[in-house]
Amino acid sequence: MCGIIARISKDLSPIKTLKGLKFLEYRGYDSYGVLLHKLGSDEVVSKNISELSEFELDRLSKFESNVEIGHTRWATHGGVTKENAHPHWSCDKKFYVVMNGIIENYLDIKSDLKNCGVEFNSETDTEVLPHLFSKYFKDTGNVENDLLLTSKRVFEDLKGEFSFVVKYENCILAYKNINPIAIGVCDDELFLCSDSGLVQNNSDKFYVLNDGEVLVSSISENNISSHFYCDFKEFSPEFKESVKSECDDENSFPTYMEKEIYDQKNLRSIITSENLSSIKYLKNALRNGRKLVLTAAGTSYHAAYVMHYELLKHGIMSSIILASELQNYTKVISDSIIVVLSQSGETADLIYPLRELRDSNEIFTITNTANSTLARFANRIILLNCGREVSVASTKAFSAQVFVSHLLNYELCGKEINDDLTFYENEFDRFIGNCLNILDDVCEKFYSAPDCFFIGRNEFHPFALEGSLKLKEVSYIHAEGFAGGELKHGTLALITDGVPVVVLGNCDEIVSNAIEIKTRGGVLIGVSSVENEVYDYFVKVPEVFEDIFGTIVLQLLALKMAERLGLNPDKPRNLAKSVTVK
Numbered sequence: 001m002c003g004i005i006a007r008i009s010k011d012l013s014p015i016k017t018l019k020g021l022k023f024l025e026y027r028g029y030d031s032y033g034v035l036l037h038k039l040g041s042d043e044v045v046s047k048n049i050s051e052l053s054e055f056e057l058d059r060l061s062k063f064e065s066n067v068e069i070g071h072t073r074w075a076t077h078g079g080v081t082k083e084n085a086h087p088h089w090s091c092d093k094k095f096y097v098v099m100n101g102i103i104e105n106y107l108d109i110k111s112d113l114k115n116c117g118v119e120f121n122s123e124t125d126t127e128v129l130p131h132l133f134s135k136y137f138k139d140t141g142n143v144e145n146d147l148l149l150t151s152k153r154v155f156e157d158l159k160g161e162f163s164f165v166v167k168y169e170n171c172i173l174a175y176k177n178i179n180p181i182a183i184g185v186c187d188d189e190l191f192l193c194s195d196s197g198l199v200q201n202n203s204d205k206f207y208v209l210n211d212g213e214v215l216v217s218s219i220s221e222n223n224i225s226s227h228f229y230c231d232f233k234e235f236s237p238e239f240k241e242s243v244k245s246e247c248d249d250e251n252s253f254p255t256y257m258e259k260e261i262y263d264q265k266n267l268r269s270i271i272t273s274e275n276l277s278s279i280k281y282l283k284n285a286l287r288n289g290r291k292l293v294l295t296a297a298g299t300s301y302h303a304a305y306v307m308h309y310e311l312l313k314h315g316i317m318s319s320i321i322l323a324s325e326l327q328n329y330t331k332v333i334s335d336s337i338i339v340v341l342s343q344s345g346e347t348a349d350l351i352y353p354l355r356e357l358r359d360s361n362e363i364f365t366i367t368n369t370a371n372s373t374l375a376r377f378a379n380r381i382i383l384l385n386c387g388r389e390v391s392v393a394s395t396k397a398f399s400a401q402v403f404v405s406h407l408l409n410y411e412l413c414g415k416e417i418n419d420d421l422t423f424y425e426n427e428f429d430r431f432i433g434n435c436l437n438i439l440d441d442v443c444e445k446f447y448s449a450p451d452c453f454f455i456g457r458n459e460f461h462p463f464a465l466e467g468s469l470k471l472k473e474v475s476y477i478h479a480e481g482f483a484g485g486e487l488k489h490g491t492l493a494l495i496t497d498g499v500p501v502v503v504l505g506n507c508d509e510i511v512s513n514a515i516e517i518k519t520r521g522g523v524l525i526g527v528s529s530v531e532n533e534v535y536d537y538f539v540k541v542p543e544v545f546e547d548i549f550g551t552i553v554l555q556l557l558a559l560k561m562a563e564r565l566g567l568n569p570d571k572p573r574n575l576a577k578s579v580t581v582k
């Protein structure tokens with residue numbers, strides 16, 4: 001994961017970089033680091049474990065600076081320590097590096113460098129970079145060219161996938177391989193980072209680097225110069241106009257997770273003519289018998305599962321593959337439509353195999369992030385348009401993905417969705433108000449429970465998976481989701497007196513499963529459009545969009561449980577929003 005950021009500017013205030021770094025914390029918040037450099041002065045470096053505090057942001061914003069690089073870390077190589085926080089530097093403190101990715105052969109390089117007398121300060125793979133730059137750098141007085149030639153020599157030593165920025169004097173070099181880097185320009189300023197939306201909000205024009213491309217940029221008293229290279233040959237990138245997105249830093253709710261649950265009232269913004277045309281295209285392709293593969297990770301995988309069940313109703317078979325297992329299938333999938341669901345559009349488990357698969361298949365990406373890597377891989381795209389999701393636990397992107405399945409379903413049935421959508425919007429606030437009272441009681445009763453189970457059958461099965469994932473990631477209560485019929489094949493052994501089980505849907509079989517659980521002492525929390533006396537607690541959901549209303553109940557349950565336990569649901573331990581490592 002990790003986020004990287006850099007700025008070269010005549011404007012001496014580093015505030016854009018510092019605020020940008022705060023914004024990038026969704027990519028990891030184990031530690032942060034930032035370097036500020038005003039021409040003619042010494043570098044100022046601040047790094048620490050934890051997030052960049054408001055106090056430190058305020059302190060640093062008073063410095064003047066023309067060149068900045070920054071990093072927010074999700075630890076992979078080396079524990080969460082101040083020494084392991086980026087930037088890392090060479091022994092002579094001339095080369096500073098921030099990196100996102102993994103250098104696979106860093107131990108060999110490190111041992112060679114140590115044999116030459118280099119002293120390391122950290123356990124990270126990144127630290128080999130500044131030392132390698134220092135080792136190969138030949139100063140001929142043309143700093144941009146010297147840095148470029150050095151990078152060529154450094155790349156020959158490296159294996160792995162990584163994007164990084166190296167700073168040397170008044171110059172930076174950025175290299176992109178797999179992990180995203182977008183570059184924005186406006187008057188007298190170059191701004192780059194891992195998030196193309198943030199780049200666009202801070203620039204007039206932007207360009208997203210492709211794998212293997214290098215940017216070298218430097219600042220002098222009079223000028224900022226920038227050059228782009230592919231295979232070390234200079235090229236002119238095609239910059240696009242930056243599109244500013246709404247600033248959603250304003251949040252009147254206590255947490256982003258709560259805000260984003262309420263944001264789900266708006267599903268209508270998905271209905272754009274571009275999205276509808278993509279859905280029609282998909283429908284026709286499926287009607288014409290095209291092979292379909294669905295793939296995604298985590299919560300998005302559960303949304304893919306929803307689509308799988310929706311299509312089964314129409315007699316359409318799809319193969320559904322976990323992103324992290326997709327690499328096993330690259331040799332056997334061809335001539336298919338691969339529907340890729342990803343909120344961030346940057347999930348590494350998808351990007352690696354899809355780099356291979358996109359040559360012989362059609363990629364159809366459903367994402368919340370225009371210009372993301374997976375959006376750019378796509379032959380067709382559906383944008384979720386649900387606004388930035390800040391909370392690590394995905395909520396509104398899931399409902400939006402489920403809604404895309406509904407749009408496809410209505411399209412396949414030849415039905416209009418508008419009346420049902422209007423009903424959903426009208427019912428939304430009252431529904432949340434009603435279910436909160438019941439969920440408060442449930443949380444009070446079960447906040448110290450060690451385990452919780454979720455069951456659903458047929459189209460409710462993926463929602464059982466999603467409910468359990470939400471609960472465990474924000475409350476740390478062990479939770480498991482099942483197809484209701486599976487309990488008796490093993491897990492029923494764990495149902496004893498007082499174990500909470502959330503039951504979704506209302507078909508006869510799921511009610512039978514609920515009764516089996518009750519017989520063994522389990523406590524039942526029913527979430528369904530049809531009440532049944534077997535339930536100890538019951539949340540009634542409307543029949544229209546029963547699954548999306550049910551999802552909201554599960555999300556609120558997780559949120560309220562986290563609150564009851566005094567946990568911050570927005571930043572669960574060990575997790576990050578955008579999972580850019582395999």
Ligand code: F6R
Nearest residue numbers: 298299300342343344347393394
């Ligand atoms: C859980 C969650 C993760 C993501 C998963 C895929 O709340 O957010 O499980 O769903 O990491 O991420 P995207 O959708 O960005 O590919």
